[in-house]
Amino acid sequence: MxxxxxxxxxxxxxxxxxxxxxxxxxxxxxxxxxxxxxxxxxxxxxxxxxxxxxxxxxxxxxxxxxxxxxxxxxxxxxxxxxxxxxxxxxxxxxxxxxxxxxxxxxxxxxxxxxxxxxxxxxxxxxxxxxxxxxxxxxxxxxxxxxxxxxxxxxxxxxxxxxVDINKYRPCNDGKITCAKREALGIPADATLIGLPGRVTPGKGQDVWVKALLELDPQLNFHAISIGGTDSSSGGVDSFYESLQTLIAGSPLANKITFLGHRNDLTEILPALDIVCIPSKNEAFGLTIIEAMACGMPIIGSNTGSLPELVDSASGLLVDPHDISAWREAITTMIRDAPKRQIMGHAARRRVEQQFxxxxxxxxxxxxxxxxx
Missing domain, CATH: 3.40.50.2000 (Glycogen Phosphorylase B;)
Known part of the structure; x- marks a missing residue:
């Protein structure tokens, strides 16, 4: 044949x-x-x-x-x-x-x-x-x-x-991750939270932003959105503008950055500490297993396909509409670096074995x- x-x-x-x-x-x-x-x-x-x-x-x-x-x-x-x-x-x-x-x-x-x-x-x-x-x-x-x-x-x-587990993999070289963070303008010692995906209502960036704005300002973190913000890059202009309105004037505004569409996701993901996936009804979620392959612990929605991808060893699942639950999950992960590391290792193993x-x-x- x-x-x-x-x-x-x-x-x-x-x-x-x-x-x-x-x-x-x-x-x-x-x-x-x-x-x-x-x-x-x-x-x-x-x-x-x-x-x-x-x-x-x-x-x-x-x-x-x-x-x-x-x-x-x-x-x-x-x-x-x-x-x-x-x-x-x-x-x-x-x-x-x-x-x-x-x-x-x-x-x-x-x-x-x-x-x-x-x-x-x-x-x-x-x-x-x-x-x-x-x-x-x-x-x-x-x-x-x-x-x-x-x-x-x-x-x-x-x-x-x-997902290609040779292309998407953890980076164990601290100098490389520090250099990537510096290139992105991220403080080296901040817990870096990422949300990969086009900026559209179905991806849940609104819940994510609202939860971030409720975090304790004393927490040392920075959050980045990685994905198109306008129609030319797959995003929704009006939705992105509404998010910017939410952030503007907040005491935490300087801790939230929208990078827009990027071609270096394989370099950004391993430089993160936490990946958030607040999608309301993800059919699969390729970015989830890409992040997991890079050794990232996941905070995700407990709906759609996410419970099939993220188990209790590799992340936390919460209601996609519950801003308080997202705030608490993010806070927990920021404050517990050993837990993040253990979950990240489990996430990588899960992708190697199943995805x-x-x-x-x-x-x-x-x-x-x-x-x-």
């Missing part, structure tokens, strides 16, 4: 789903799989396709992709593609038609969102009937998929994401291979 797959993602977003395409292409290549792609023009996915030097077709919109179905069919036959892996529910319009036009085509769909609403109308029954397997990225989304999709439960597989990219791609390629 030719080890070749089409990665299809007609998304113009800038989040974890799109970033997954970038990572899985690289991981599949290392495992001996060739990839081609279909994406939207001028999207992050197109950028990732170009960076990974894979053959691809880019369209103006989902409509244009469907309108060019016959040329796509010819291309796939020429490329000897019999496996499609799609990543957005609207991609199913194209895969449904292709499944009718190319006998024996196998379609896999990773649900990166795990929506709460049932999808069992005539269109969804037709579209999902062409899928060989639905891949859920967490137990939380698996349960939703079983409940909400018109797919037999035996055709739904839970496959958590993985490495090698484990993920092995299971994924087994799913591909079993279908043909």
């Amino acid at each position: 030719a080890k070749k797959v089409l990665q299809l993602c007609l998304s113009d977003g800038k989040g974890g789903m799109e970033l997954y395409i970038d990572r899985i292409i690289e991981d599949l290549k290392e495992d001996g799989w060739d990839t081609i792609g279909i994406c939207l023009q001028k999207s992050k996915v197109e950028e990732y396709m170009q960076r990974n030097n894979v053959p691809y077709k880019a369209f103006k919109s989902n409509f244009y992709a469907v309108a060019n179905i016959l040329s796509v069919r010819r291309w796939l036959i020429k490329e000897n593609i019999n496996i499609i892996h799609c990543h957005k529910s609207s991609d199913l319009r194209l895969t449904t038609l292709l499944a009718f036009l190319i006998p024996g085509l196998k379609v896999f769909y990773t649900d990166h969102v795990g929506g709460q609403r049932p999808k069992k109308g005539p269109y969804h029954r037709l579209a999902y009937a062409q899928i060989d397997r639905v891949i859920s990225i967490s137990q939380a989304t698996y349960r939703r998929n079983v409940r909400n999709l018109p797919v037999p439960s035996q055709h739904i597989i839970c496959l958590p994401h993985g 490495s990219n090698k484990q993920h791609v092995k299971r994924l390629t087994d799913i591909y291979s079993a279908s043909v």
Whole structure:
């Protein structure tokens, strides 16, 4: 069997789903799989396709992709593609038609969102009937998929994401972490609290900021947000502005910094002391296992997929809406450096054992291979 797959993602977003395409292409290549792609023009996915030097077709919109179905069919036959892996529910319009036009085509769909609403109308029954397997990225989304999709439960597989544990790893060189903090303008002796993720309401930066503003001013800490703050970098401008209004004039304003989008996350994460993930309904949370792989103890929400990722040995889980609970959890972690270190070591071990990219791609390629 030719080890070749089409990665299809007609998304113009800038989040974890799109970033997954970038990572899985690289991981599949290392495992001996060739990839081609279909994406939207001028999207992050197109950028990732170009960076990974894979053959691809880019369209103006989902409509244009469907309108060019016959040329796509010819291309796939020429490329000897019999496996499609799609990543957005609207991609199913194209895969449904292709499944009718190319006998024996196998379609896999990773649900990166795990929506709460049932999808069992005539269109969804037709579209999902062409899928060989639905891949859920967490137990939380698996349960939703079983409940909400018109797919037999035996055709739904839970496959958590993985992270490159060689790329994301602790830094045991104090000089390097001190230099990174200095470059960021962070006092060397402060307990450094980080929140990685785009600045959007669903990520919970509002609860985080409110909890930080209630901390004892005598505590020696600094907090940084690492992620896009405007629409061009995946953030929400108005939400970011509302956070700045909250912070302005506070006695703790000089202890909270929004870095915006960064390309050096692998260097910033190991320089932190605590990572906060206050997301209200995280489908998986790739940044969580990235931080854990870097040896970071986690303070996270007790909802969505987070309880699957963070156990009692590697972090604290609290209600995503409870500002007082967040304040107390952050205070506890700031004051207990030995506990942070123990939890950080446990977090690293947990990722090594359960969430490495090698484990993920092995299971994924087994799913591909079993279908043909």
